[in-house]
Amino acid sequence: MDKKKGRYNFNAVEKKWQQFWQEHKTFRARDDDKSIPKYYVLDMFPYPSGQGLHVGHPEGYTASDIVARYKRMKGFNVLHPIGWDAFGLPAEQYAVSTGADPKETTQKNIDNIRQQIKALGFSYDWDREINTTDPNYYKWTQWIFLKFFNSYFDETERKAKPIEQLPIPAGLSEAEKQKYVNAHRLAYEAEVPVNWCPALGTVLANEEVVGGLSERGGHPVVRKPMRQWMLRITKYAERLLEDLDEVDWPESIKKLQTDWIGKSIGAEVNFKVDGFDEDIWVFTTRPDTLFGATYMVIAPEHPLVDKITSEQRRKAVQKYRERAARKSDLDRTDLAKEKTGEPIGAYATNPVNGEKIPIWVSDYVLLSYGTGAIMAVPAHDERDFEFAKKFNLPIIPVVEPQDSEQSELVKQGKLCFVGDGKAINSGRFDGLSTAEFKEKITNWLEENGLGRKAVNYKLRDWLFSRQRYWGEPFPILHTENGNVIGLSEEDLPLELPVVKNYRPSDTAQSPLANVDDWVNVVLPDGSKAKRETNTMPQWAGSCWYYLRYLDPNNNQRICDTEKEKYWMSGGGVDLYVGGAEHAVLHLLYARFWHKFLYDLGYVSTREPFKKLVNQGMILGQDGQKMSKSRGNVVNPDKVVADYGADSMRLYEMFMGPLEATKPWNMQGVEGVHRFLQKVWRMVVNEDTGELIEAIKETQADEPTLRLLNQTIKKVGDDIESFSFNTAISAMMIFVNHLGKQPVRSKSVIEKFILILSPLAPHIAEELWEKLGHKDTLAYESWPEYDEGLIKEKEIELAVQVNGRIRDRIVIAAEADEEQIKQKALSSEKVTAAIADKELKKIIVIKSRLVNIVLSI
């Protein structure tokens, strides 16, 4: 057993400093002096699950904490908050199966996870802790929803405005007016298909449906149309796309969002239905292929189908539509699937050449994209080509590829060519390039009233309601006469009622529908109304939480304007760290809400998160994803108990690049733990617990000073670029050197402790105290380094002959090229390698190498 009382006792040290920080509120962010430059470091707040933290969470938290601590030492007023994204399914499912109140389980889980987080020594401002399930918090989530409900999107100014400012066309009746207004609200109701699982008797979120079956139990899931709340995110598609330019995010994430929004530019073209006074509009990105349109396809659900289908075809078409409607998601995504469809016995006129072409229905055309109808150009669209082949429809080539071999096949109708080329079979447009043709034909269509330039997005409006209990209730009432009204702000928060049973009602409505005395309301005028019984999705609370941290206890506003201006200045949150799994949904939704709040003047920046960094996944020791069933889960509590929080933090950062996926290795933890032991022994006499005798108030020798300055620079630079693994490596090199020195300069040790402190704060505080300092080092200045001291006096250069290293020379750092050449050529090994061959040239890369090139 260890008898030495001065050994590194991480348990005691960590407990001591965590308590110190808490008691002194060391990391409280200041709101009182807005002249101090601010830095806002944000973590994606966790869902407080019953499982507690896994080692993946602390990875991101450690990275952000290092930056937070570093920035404090750099003189910034740092805001580094944490909270709980506590609505969500697991608590509700637990409630369904056990009857436990989700409020209570959630509270218990939060208490547990908070304690886990505190044990890791993160420098959070605990006075700003938030919880999305707290009525004082969700009051404002509901408030934002009401703003959506009470706003419309002004197309010319491209921004949201209060609904009272919506221009209403003259001559509408009261009812029509109401309808008109409702149709323009940014939060609106619609009948949309949801994932209904009859076996479970509940509606599932998309992420709970895997391959057409419920994630739990594997029961079939069908699409069922239900009344839902939607948010008009599509109005913001263009701005969400444009403003990606102004954020400092990984390119890959920007790309995912760009693809998700899916902008395409083309034209809308009008086809007249033969024998009917009806138009079919189609959207195409290839108006230049109009002359090659040989048929049309409309989506099975298209409203025009009923009207224009011929009597002879009606039965078959009806049957097809029913079959299509029954298709599950699984069938739709089936790759090997053959194209199906039915002609509807109607024809349309191609506006460019007057040709009559047949109209078909097929489920490869989606009602939800574009106009729900297409012109089919089999020669130049893979899907149309496949369909035309199957049903023997004509294929007319109208674009000639450059490649003559390809061109031949295309002309024979044997090859589908989707690239750009030269126009053929297109009347007076023949010979034009694809780009020119697009431009000309679009203008021509516009001039003749047959079409117009058009833009489409893949992005759909956001299905914002869930048929659940454990979420924010909508502040909405449905009146007897069928109108929908929002609560007034004074009535917020609308709290969740206590329920006896968390099971969904059998009509696929949320459990709230069963709470009669909550649902039924009498309005001031004596009329009756019912509350909306859907609740908001988990995304709602996380869409704006970063704003609440700015002013978490404000009862008058989501946050104070001045505080918002201060903390969000410079483009929003300065650093946002979290998992890449939120690349699209959370980050897109939050950006959407932020822009909306910006339009209404509640925030001052166009974007919420200036810089984004994703941490990678941590795998189990076996290289597999951590999971209970594999038994490879590493519990952070155990690591902290065995090696301490500082070792845990250091190891998580030392494993490899922050963004990389990497396997856990307990021996690696021991490695960094040994490093901390070494640091301890470098400063402390293990027998006495006092400062070690080797530490003297002296000037350090030159190599030590040089290494110290190099290390300060390297660690600072690496923290700025999130290369924590190499920062740690640099510190290890330093400790390996200094630990061997019999005399250690106190000021050198102090500087080292300071640069270690953001990464391993507890041991650093303890050693700082042992070095005679009374107060926390959290606000000490980050050490400066001296560029002059960093430079080596002599450097070693490799000497290559024809690219192969033959010798090394040591030479003064300031030696010029000529001197280096001379020295290199005078090397015996080099002369031997040159022998009698002729010297062609000598390449000198200062401070790197010399390459002597010989002619062969």
Add this chain to the structure above:
RNA sequence: GCCGCGGUGGCGGAACCGGCAGACGCGUAGGUCUCAAAAACCUAUGAGGGCAACCUCAUGUGGGUUCAAUUCCCACCCGCGGCACCA
């Protein structure tokens, strides 16, 4: 199928903007200390060859550009992530 990211010793990884591949850590082997062990410390450690000085090969595979390629270009293989008929 399309898009994105990656592939370096026994393992995690390092390498500025094309300039000495393998920093740092783990593991392994040998040693010091010890009655012994643990801890700590020291030495070695990509592969092959040679008594040795040294030599050759080596960053997924095959080509190319260059005085010089892990780094740039082309083709391909493998792994991971995302999307899924978006006209």
